[in-house]
Amino acid sequence: MRRALALSLLLSSLLVPGMSAAQNAMPPPPAWMDELDALYDTRVRVAGLEDRAFSPEHWWNVAAPLAVAAHGFDTREIGRSVEGRPLRHVSWGDGDTAVLLWSQMHGDESTASMAIADLFRFLGEHPDHPIVQRLRDNTTLHFLPVMNPDGAARFQRRNAQGIDINRDARDLVSPEARALHGLRERVQPDFGFNLHDQNVGTRVGDSDRGTAIALLAPAYNEAREVDAIRAAAIEVAVAIRAVLEPHIPGHIAKWDDTFNPRAFGDLTAAAGVSTILIESGGIEGDLQKQRLRKLNFLALVGALDAIATGSHAGLPHELYGQLPENGKTWPDLLIAGGTLALPGQPPAEADVLVDFERPLLERGGTIADVGDLRDMRARRTIDATGLYIVPFAASAADTDENPTAFAPGVPAYFHLSRDPQGRDVVWTLAGDVDPAEPQPR
Numbered sequence: 538m539r540r541a542l543a544l545s546l547l548l549s550s551l552l553v554p555g556m557s558a559a560q561n562a563m564p565p566p567p568a569w570m571d572e573l574d575a576l577y578d579t580r581v582r583v584a585g586l587e588d589r590a591f592s593p594e595h596w597w598n599v600a601a602p603l604a605v606a607a608h609g610f611d612t613r614e615i616g617r618s619v620e621g622r623p624l625r626h627v628s629w630g631d632g633d634t635a636v637l638l639w640s641q642m643h644g645d646e647s648t649a650s651m652a653i654a655d656l657f658r659f660l661g662e663h664p665d666h667p668i669v670q671r672l673r674d675n676t677t678l679h680f681l682p683v684m685n686p687d688g689a690a691r692f693q694r695r696n697a698q699g700i701d702i703n704r705d706a707r708d709l710v711s712p713e714a715r716a717l718h719g720l721r722e723r724v725q726p727d728f729g730f731n732l733h734d735q736n737v738g739t740r741v742g743d744s745d746r747g748t749a750i751a752l753l754a755p756a757y758n759e760a761r762e763v764d765a766i767r768a769a770a771i772e773v774a775v776a777i778r779a780v781l782e783p784h785i786p787g788h789i790a791k792w793d794d795t796f797n798p799r800a801f802g803d804l805t806a807a808a809g810v811s812t813i814l815i816e817s818g819g820i821e822g823d824l825q826k827q828r829l830r831k832l833n834f835l836a837l838v839g840a841l842d843a844i845a846t847g848s849h850a851g852l853p854h855e856l857y858g859q860l861p862e863n864g865k866t867w868p869d870l871l872i873a874g875g876t877l878a879l880p881g882q883p884p885a886e887a888d889v890l891v892d893f894e895r896p897l898l899e900r901g902g903t904i905a906d907v908g909d910l911r912d913m914r915a916r917r918t919i920d921a922t923g924l925y926i927v928p929f930a931a932s933a934a935d936t937d938e939n940p941t942a943f944a945p946g947v948p949a950y951f952h953l954s955r956d957p958q959g960r961d962v963v964w965t966l967a968g969d970v971d972p973a974e975p976q977p978r
Contacts, residue, residue, distance in 0.1 A: 561853045564779045567839055569668060577831055580662070583654045589647045589825050590895075593622055593686035600654040600682070604629075608661030609673065615681075616716035619697040622686035624716045629660055632675035634844060637726035637810070638837070639681040639717055642702040642733075642801070644688020644695070648817040648826045649732030652833035653682045659838070668842050675845040679724050684713055703733075706801040714801075721805060728773065728844055729812040730837070731755075731802040734826075737819025737896045738869060738916055741790045742861025745914065747821065749785045750832065751863055752777060753792035753814035757806040761794055768854070769811040773840050775852040777815070778860070780839035784832055785820070791860040792816055813840065821916070824897045868905050868915045869896045870970075875921030877907070878957035879928065879943060889926060890915065891949045891966065899970035902949035919953075919964070919976065927952040927959035931968065953977050 573581075585599040604610040604627050616624040640649040660678075663669050672678070683689055687697035695701050696711055705714040721729070739748045754770035756762070763771070781789055792814055797803050806812040815836060817829045843849040872889040888910035894901025896916070906913075928943040928951045943951070948968055955961040964977035 561855050563782060563856060564775070564852060566779055566783050567842065569842075570780065570783075570835070570839075573668070573835065573838065576663075577655070577834060581655050581659045581834070582831070583651075583658050586651045586654060586830075587825060587827065589651065590645075590692045591647065591689070593683045593689045596650060596654070596683050596689070597625070600657055603654065603657040603661055605661070608664075610657070610661065615720060616712055618685070618687045618713055619711065620687045620690075622690070624681065624684060624686070624713065626720055627657075627680040627682065628677060629680075630673050630677040632673065632677055632845065634676045634728070635679065635724050635726040636676055636728045636730070636841065636844060637679045637681070637721060637724055638730040638732065639684050639801075640732040641683045641689055642685050642713070642717070644685045644690070645692045646694075646734035646817075647683075647689065647692075648734050648829050649815065649833050649837075650683050650689075651826075651830040652837060653680060653732075655830070655834045656837060659834075668838060671845045672841055676841060678841070679720065679726065681717055681720055684717060703801055704797075704799040706804045707799050717801065721808065721810070726810050728769070729802075729805045729810045730840070731805070731812060731814045732833075733814065733816045735792075735816040735818050735863070736866050738867040739790070739818050740864040740867060741788060742864045744787075744861070744864070746787050747916070748790040748816075748818040748863055749788040749820050749829065750781055750836070751790045751792045751814075751816040751818060752857070752860065753794060753802070753816075754857065755800075755802040755806045755812050755814060756794045756796040757803065759796045761796060763854075766809055766811050767806060769849065770806070770813050771854050771857045772849040772852040773811065773813050773843055775854070775856045776843035776849045777813070777836045777840050778856060779852075780835050781832060784835075788820070789860060790818075790863045791857070792863060819897055821897075826897070865914075868913070869893045869899065869917065870902070871910060871913055871915035871918045872921050872926065872953070873911070873918055875924050875926040875953065876957070877943070878925040878954075878959075884925070884957060887926065888913070889951075899972075899975075900968070902966055902968050902970070904943065904945050904947045904949050906945055907943065921953055921977075924953045924955060924963065924977070925957045925959070927954050927957065927962075929959070 615626045752774045870891040877885045877887040890905040892905045952962045953964040
């Protein structure tokens with residue numbers, strides 16, 4: 538097996554004493570980067586996926602016409618979800634190197650699924666592009682997109698059984714997990730891409746910078762050893778970093794590589810597959826992750842081209858190892874310096890933290906904490922000095938049941954007012970932030 542290859546074979550790609558800084562420098566972005574960047578905006582990006590909360594049926598309505606036999610694609614149903622939605626395997630290419638890519642095993646993590654639709658269009662509608670020719674000749678690509686369709690239909694993490702599919706790689710209780718496992722066993726890929734989204738509040742290391750993309754070459758054992766197979770994954774991660782660095786410098790991190798015996802990425806690596814995890818975090822202002830969608834597309838093309846050409850081999854592992862790990866996760870919104878005004882209670886100076894179900898859009902707010910939060914950092918802060926925080930009920934029924942409920946876990950409904958009665962309101966949070974009025978007036 539490839540796993541038996543000696544670790545000593547990898548030393549040439551590691552930073553060792555005596556290696557010059559030039560040998561360990563970040564490689565330049567691919568020569569095709571600017572051309573493909575421009576082509577994406579005009580002739581690759583697929584219309585119809587502007588809202589990242591799409592149904593699985595909608596995704597297939599958009600993507601299926603792109604993945605047709607006339608363009609070299611083969612699409613087959615390989616299973617059904619808990620609720621009977623189809624799980625489809627799409628393959629393309631004639632090469633010897635097999636690559637398996639799966640997306641949206643968490644139903645609310647849709648960025649890579651959007652990018653895969655773009656990749657389908659690129660592969661199918663640009664057959665004479667040099668990258669497409671290299672990929673067709675040297676790789677066979679296997680996709681299992683939107684593999685948690687029941688979760689995607691609800692835009693929720695787990696499947697219809699309440700199971701986290703990415704923690705079902707060992708027991709294979711869910712039909713979705715069995716479909717992915719079975720596909721991997723049949724395809725026997727050389728490389729695997731585990732495509733996810735992560736919390737948009739995650740910072741890069743100890744900095745205040747948000748993580749736009751986090752990378753990982755998952756460990757295949759608890760000792761987190763690096764053999765030839767994991768080394769190849771690390772080198773592909775470096776190739777991805779070379780693509781992304783000019784676009785999001787300082788906003789790339791590394792996922793924790795602690796081995797998890799229940800997770801698909803780790804067990805795929807343990808099965809002898811060079812596995813790369815790509816986690817899309819957030820870019821402030823990129824409300825529907827459309828910029829991250831493009832970066833996913835470019836990263837995947839860069840990774841696949843590096844695999845097809847073998848240009849990843851020998852890229853310095855230090856360029857992966859030196860990436861800061863994902864750091865703290867900042868809450869979404871801090872209301873700082875206000876005075877809490879609850880009916881029948883004395884005013885109390887208090888800060889308020891709010892987290893959102895859809896954080897980039899600031900929708901679905903819930904109170905996360907109340908009190909002295911002056912040392913807390915958040916993605917966004919509103920200075921409420923001199924203002925009163927006046928809660929109100931979402932409905933008349935809520936008022937009847939608990940008119941003063943304002944505590945962690947409660948939906949975020951409150952005014953910022955110049956008076957404790959809430960008559961002179963300068964800003965309102967009614968679960969969702971009004972995009973026309975994001976700040977107090």
